[in-house]
Amino acid sequence: MTGLDCRVVVPERGVDLALTVDEGQTLALTGPNGSGKSTLLSALAGWxxxxxxxxxxxxxxxxxxxDSRxxxxxxxxxxxxxxxxDPLLFPHLTAEANVAFGLVRAxxxxxxxxxxxxxxxxxxxxVGQLASRRPGEMSGGQAQRTAIARVLASGPELVLLDEPLSALDAQVVPQIRELLAEVLTGRTTVLVTHHEADVVALADVVHRI
Structure with a gap:
């Protein structure tokens, strides 16, 4: 695992953000809609x-x-x-195949x-019992658990989380939040969230825009 140092400037979106994340640390990035949080993650992801x-x-x-580089x-x-x-799973692949897909690239x-x-x-x-199911045969919480497995199975040096709990039913949010707290331990992570409960449960430091 390694630390992160970055600055992202996208004038047409009014974005000029800089942050540093120490190795193995989870930084929560909070602020109003349109402040550039998701833009920053998209740049870090290469999108x-x-x-x-x-x-x-x-x-x-x-x-x-x-200007010169x-x-x-x-x-x-x-x-x-x-x-x-949103889990962004391949709808035609089983849970197992979705996770395995990332391992090819890894x-x-x-x-x-x-x-x-x-x-x-x-x-x-x-969700081991759902290995042969496709995303359309899962609940929202099950699909997000599968997406978490796909993201982490390849051993990323940096994990980016963009409102990972906001689309889930309220009753499953505490379970997925607890799961994230467990699997993100020791991983360099940037978390975008509007929810204070996510910050308390997952973040080591907070950067408020």
Missing amino acids: LRPETGHARLGDRTLFDVT DTWTPARRRNVGYLTQ GVVGRRNRRNAARDWLERVG
């Missing part, structure tokens, strides 16, 4: 290129964009896990090894 800014994960440069690491090479409020060799690793993670997040 959006800022006009200027930089992001360094340990000794690796994710991006360094200025344009260094950009593609999303697939960043080793960054991104969990959104370099896990052999179908049996990927299948075993996927099943281990599904067990860890409490």
Whole structure:
């Protein structure tokens, strides 16, 4: 695991944010809608290129964009896990296959090894019995547990969480929050949330915009 140092500037969205996250720390990023929280995560994940800014994960440069430099690491090479409020699972794949898909990109060799690793993670997040189900056959909480397994199974150096509990039914939120507190321990993480309960349960430090 490695620490994060970044600044993201996207003038057309009114975004100019900088933050530092120590190795193994969870930083909660809070603030009003439209303040740039999700834009920052998208840039760190490699989904959006800022006009200027930089992001360094340990000794690796994710991006360094200025008037004179344009260094950009593609999303697939960043080793960054991104969990959104919607699970974003492949609807035609089973839970096991969804988790195993990320393991191909992580370099896990052999179908049996990927299948075993996927099943281990599904067990860890409490949905091992659903390995053969597709997302449409799961509840919202079950699908989000599967998404958590997919994000973490590949061993990302940085985990990004964008309102991971906001789309869930209220009765399952405490369970998923408790699960995140367990599996994120020791992982360098940026959490975007509007909920103080998430901050209290998951964050080591808070950055308020």
